[in-house]
Amino acid sequence: MTIGQVADHFGLPTHVLRHWESVGLLCPARVEGGRRRYTRDDLVRVASIVRLKQAGLPLPDIGEFLASIHTAARKDVLRRNRRVLQARMAALRSALDLLDAGLNCSHENITTCPNYRAHLAELVDVQEVER
Numbered sequence: 001m002t003i004g005q006v007a008d009h010f011g012l013p014t015h016v017l018r019h020w021e022s023v024g025l026l027c028p029a030r031v032e033g034g035r036r037r038y039t040r041d042d043l044v045r046v047a048s049i050v051r052l053k054q055a056g057l058p059l060p061d062i063g064e065f066l067a068s069i070h071t072a073a074r075k076d077v078l079r080r081n082r083r084v085l086q087a088r089m090a091a092l093r094s095a096l097d098l099l100d101a102g103l104n105c106s107h108e109n110i111t112t113c114p115n116y117r118a119h120l121a122e123l124v125d126v127q128e129v130e131r
Contacts, residue, residue: 003017020046020049024063025049025059025063045066055081061080065077101115101119
């Protein structure tokens with residue numbers, strides 16, 4: 001596949017694929033004229049990068065993960081990023097709960113709603129401690 005076809009397939013701008021190549025994440029074959037040609041293995045690699053980016057991994061960690069020839073090194077990268085993702089997911093769950101509390105509130109002033117306030121209590125208490 002050409003760079004344009006791969007970009008279209010994954011919904012990416014071509015410059016992203018070029019950047020990933022420039023930082024060593026991709027190494028597509030070159031044909032006459034220097035044009036890139038992506039194989040199925042390259043597509044698996046692009047899919048891996050896309051999914052790992054969605055999980056929040058930074059490009060250096062993705063590179064380390066993909067380049068690791070030792071299982072332990074790969075798992076270290078994944079464990080480190082798993083903890084970060086779990087924290088993000090917990091924050092997102094809390095944010096979703098807050099939105100649901102707001103949607104289910106019938107108080108005219110949302111900030112006076114006990115249920116809504118309960119979802120903010122941890123933040124409010126932390127701020128009180130910091131004073």
